[in-house]
Amino acid sequence: QKEVEQDPGPLSVPEGAIVSLNCTYSNSAFQYFMWYRQYSRKGPELLMYTYSSGNKEDGRFTAQVDKSSKYISLFIRDSQPSDSATYLCAASSGGYQKVTFGIGTKLQVIP
Amino acid sequence: KAGVTQTPRYLIKTRGQQVTLSCSPISGHRSVSWYQQTPGQGLQFLFEYFSETQRNKGNFPGRFSGRQFSNSRSEMNVSTLELGDSALYLCASSLRQGLFHEQFFGPGTRLTVL
Numbered sequence: 001q002k003e004v005e006q007d008p009g010p011l012s013v014p015e016g017a018i019v020s021l022n023c024t025y026s027n028s029a030f031q032y033f034m035w036y037r038q039y040s041r042k043g044p045e046l047l048m049y050t051y052s053s054g055n056k057e058d059g060r061f062t063a064q065v066d067k068s069s070k071y072i073s074l075f076i077r078d079s080q081p082s083d084s085a086t087y088l089c090a091a092s093s094g095g096y097q098k099v100t101f102g103i104g105t106k107l108q109v110i111p
Numbered sequence: 112k113a114g115v116t117q118t119p120r121y122l123i124k125t126r127g128q129q130v131t132l133s134c135s136p137i138s139g140h141r142s143v144s145w146y147q148q149t150p151g152q153g154l155q156f157l158f159e160y161f162s163e164t165q166r167n168k169g170n171f172p173g174r175f176s177g178r179q180f181s182n183s184r185s186e187m188n189v190s191t192l193e194l195g196d197s198a199l200y201l202c203a204s205s206l207r208q209g210l211f212h213e214q215f216f217g218p219g220t221r222l223t224v225l
Contacts, residue, residue: 043217
């Protein structure tokens with residue numbers, strides 16, 4: 001079992017929809033939770049990170065962590081065709097420990 | 112400020128050969144990490160270098176090695192290439208060691224092993 005599990009999709013939604021992307025993790029030591037966006041033939045781009053539980057909002061993006069259920073979510077409001085990409089969740093315990101990535105969910109926003 | 116750069120962008124090699132990939136971090140960043148990305152396994156951590164020393168290592172065989180220079184630029188070497196080494200190799204930089212939640216990725220080197 002991977003330490004970070006993520007449904008690879010693909011996920012297709014109409015433009016303007018609210019998108020929910022999710023991951024689960026198994027390592028209780030994880031404290032930092034990241035979301036990356038990766039366009040085709042590009043490197044991952046850090047969208048945001050959250051420390052411990054709670055929500056974090058940045059524009060149309062909201063990251064949510066529930067440590068009790070070991071569940072990580074990314075919500076995208078008013079989705080745009082430019083949001084079409086692969087979204088990777090990742091987690092790290094900090095303290096110089098390496099980061100573990102989910103497999104990535106491919107999202108397509110249909111105009 | 113320029114981002115992380117990687118050279119070459121594309122590479123084709125045959126089994127048994129060796130390859131060296133290069134990464135230049137963001138100016139001022141002193142930590143460089145390397146990752147392998149494949150469709151089946153996703154992004155997997157190879158190793159991290161900080162102050163010219165390997166600080167962290169993933170679960171890859173010894174054929175995968177790296178080094179970091181005094182200007183923080185880093186190289187990764189893969190010896191005795193296997194078909195399964197075909198992947199996108201990404202490097203990421205951060206200001207300090209262990210800041211995996213604040214790292215920035217380069218565009219990657221696409222390695223194909225024939």
